[in-house]
Amino acid sequence: MAEKPSSKLIAKALPRNDKFAGQFSLPGLVPALVRTRDGGIELFNDERAAEIAAMEAVIRLYNSRTIDTRKAGGYRRLTGAELANVLNDINITPTYFAEIAGVPQHRVMKWLDGEQDIPHSVHVLAKLIARNDENFKIAEAITEDYEET
Known part of the structure; x- marks a missing residue:
């Protein structure tokens, strides 16, 4: 075996x-x-x-299987309200953010509703996009380059 x-x-x-x-x-x-x-x-x-x-x-x-309820890496998780504010600040819809993050739209809605924890990587992505327009353009370009047609 x-x-x-x-x-x-x-x-x-x-x-x-x-x-x-x-x-x-x-x-x-x-x-x-x-x-x-x-x-x-x-x-x-x-x-x-x-x-x-x-x-x-x-x-x-x-x-x-047991579910690990610890916060991964000891990071404070972004809340749904905080993510909503970031998306509003960068003028992006949850649907388009889902596309850039590579997740289904319903997942982003569950994050916004507080139904699911927001992964730290999503926090990083949202803040990088919000940091400057160039980061947003890079994220869009990467998404477009890897879209299946």
Whole structure:
């Protein structure tokens, strides 16, 4: 079994002699095998049963993830009202800011409504754009250069 982290979700059956083991992983984690309560590898009589057990293990793993509520990097987050003021000061709509930031418009609206934390990188982008017109032109040019057509 691989000792390196997987690049994608894994939920599959692996042949083991005349039985099957269930292998599972979330992206970024090292793949593991479905285990019995005492820690041994659980073996299944058919491929489908092993695959289902692997899928169930992925779901348990996904649901067990904890959400880190710490503020990333120890930065004070920009508030929705502060972002609204910056956007107003630079005379840019939330829709156009979403395009430049590379996020869906509804995400910017959730930031403005206070429904989601505003990432520090968005704070930096907004303040750089507000700093001077040249930064705004650079951000627009980069966005235009990488737009899919």
